[in-house]
Amino acid sequence: MTTYLIIGNGVAGNSAAESIRKIDSQGNILMFSREKYYFYYVPALPEYLAGRKQVKDFTIHNEKWYDQNRIELHLATEIVEVEAPQKAVVAKSGRRFPYDQLLLACGGNSFLLPIPGSQSPGVYTLRTIEDTERIRRRAQQCQKAVVIGGGLLGLEAGNGLRQVGLEVSVVEFFPRLLPRQMDVAGAALLKSQMEEMGFRFFLGAKIQEIIPEKDGFWVCLEGGERLKTEMVLISAGVRPEVALKKSLDLQVDQGVKVDDGMRTGLEGIFAAGDLVEHRGRYYGIWPASMEQGRVAGSNMAGQELRYQGTVPANALKVAGIDLVAAGEIDSEAKMEAIVMKDEARRTYRKLVLKDNVIVGAILLGDTRGNDEIQKAIQLQKDVSAFKGSLGSQTFDFSKLK
Ligand SMILES: Cc1cc2nc3c(=O)[nH]c(=O)nc-3n(C[C@H](O)[C@H](O)[C@H](O)COP(=O)(O)OP(=O)(O)OC[C@H]3O[C@@H](n4cnc5c(N)ncnc54)[C@H](O)[C@@H]3O)c2cc1C
Structure with missing residues (x-):
């Protein structure tokens, strides 16, 4: 029976665990988090800050979920060392846990600007x-x-x-x-x-x-x-949590380097989420971490999958402002783009094109067509047939399907 060990109880760790359990109903799955909370939706933290949500409102997996999936969850348990040759990890308490397959899903930390005073209380x-x-x-x-x-x-x-x-x-x-x-x-x-x-x-x-x-x-x-x-x-960006690098000879640049199978190059050790860099790219976003975790979990359980990258798409979650940005937004205006700006209605729409394919978009004030546009970006759909009308207020985005 295989023992899978996952360091990290964020989205990367949880989607890996789910993926493993689907393939291997018998194996042991152990998960570790240095936090004391069950898996939660990190992007909801600003709403928690505003007092508009309670922890229970954005907790994704509760105790029951881990029980049902027979996942042994160790909360408030920091892993301080990986003994790769012995295939074991060591918790801060000194307790050792052996593994057959290990996933590093330790996420990231906020970047603290290296300026005087940045570490002051307050x-x-x-x-x-x-x-x-x-x-x-x-x-x-x-x-x-x-x-x-x-x-x-x-x-x-x-x-x-x-x-x-x-x-x-x-x-x-x-x-x-x-x-x-x-x-x-x-x-x-x-x-x-x-x-x-x-x-x-x-x-x-x-x-x-x-x-x-x-x-x-x-x-x-x-x-x-x-x-x-x-x-x-x-709020000056995120840096991968690479404290375990001390005990592992990991290749780290913007993040821990992984291949398309989310393998680190060390025997039986995978990595996913805000910790990693894939094909020279560091994402730091939820959907990428989720997909990377899914791929890593599947490969750990022996069903080969490849991660092909994620088209970044972000929405600003500020009530009263509708804003979505996806893919290449061409901030320096060097590419072909269809732009619509209406100061009175406070709307701005920009579709960036390359070889008749939408490669990025900004939708501010009017996010109509968002799903269809994101799909078109992902599927690299040729839009030459609608190019003349894409900029119109009334364009029927279902045509992009
Ligand atoms: C405030 C905020 C808002 C965000 N909003 C968005 C958004 O709107 N859209 C979007 O796409 N992305 C957003 N993100 C980014 C997104 O949340 C991250 O990309 C995602 O959470 C990364 O998931 P992860 O599983 O890699 O890491 P994390 O969520 O950071 O989880 C890491 C886990 O590892 C554990 N851990 C780390 N080291 C150890 C150790 N040594 N031992 C034991 N456990 C350890 C931690 O306790 C934690 O459980 C936001 C991030 C923040 C902070």
Whole structure:
């Protein structure tokens, strides 16, 4: 009987476990998480921060699920070492667990900017339920927050803080919001909408240092501007959790390098999720982690699958703003694109084309056609027959099916 061991109880770990159980009904599956919570939907954390959701509302698998699938779950159990030659892992308590197949699904950590003051009490990052609870407790005593990073997570977390009554300023290094999902025109429209909601933005601004004061902080920008605040939330990207690298000779660049089978190159050791880099690409998104976990699990159980990559698609989860961005958004306007902008209706639609195939899209204010567009991107559908009418307000997106 095979013993499968999974380090990580996030989406990568859980979809691997599901995949293994479908193929091997008898094998032992052990899962470990250093957190004390069951598997939850991480993208819901900003809503938890805003007080609009309870943990139970975004818990995906409860105790019963692990029982039904006969998965031995070890919560609040950190694995500190992998003894690859002996095929065993060691928990912080010293307890050893042997395995036949091992999956590293340890996810990532928030990147802490290497600037003076970034590690001061009162400066936070958001990655887990416990982080969110710390931020909430602090927010209850504050009126002002500075969010460093105007990406999706920064804006969603900033919105969470705004909803619990704080004045929120966002500092972004790029000259526009959502630099990975938006081009200049779309980002400008989004900015004006969010300013009306009460956000203040400092774009094209680099943080020099965070100076703790007795009643808060000065966030100092290069160029001399200083923002007074009571708390700081840093949202400057994610880095893979590679602490186990100390005991494993893993190839790490942007993440742990894996092949199409999610194999690390070490005998019996697979990796998936925010931990990994695949074909030179680091995703850091839920659907990619889920698919990678599924592929890894299947291969661990002996049914060969290959991961072919994921077309990134993101939605901004801020009430009152409909925004979806997918694939190549051509932020530098170098490609063929069909663009529709309506300032009065506050809508912006951009479809990026390459060789008559939609390769990316931005839909702001009107996300009609989103599903069909994403499908067309995935299936690389030739749209030359509709090219003339794709930009029309009334285009029937079912034609893309
Ligand atoms: C606030 C927020 C909002 C997001 N919103 C979106 C979104 O809207 N759309 C989207 O696509 N993506 C979003 N993401 C990204 C998405 O959540 C991640 O891509 C996804 O959670 C990665 O899953 P994972 O399983 O690889 O890792 P994680 O979810 O990070 O899980 C890692 C697991 O490993 C465990 N672990 C780590 N090291 C050890 C160890 N040594 N021993 C034991 N256990 C260990 C952890 O406890 C945890 O259980 C968001 C992320 C955040 C933080």
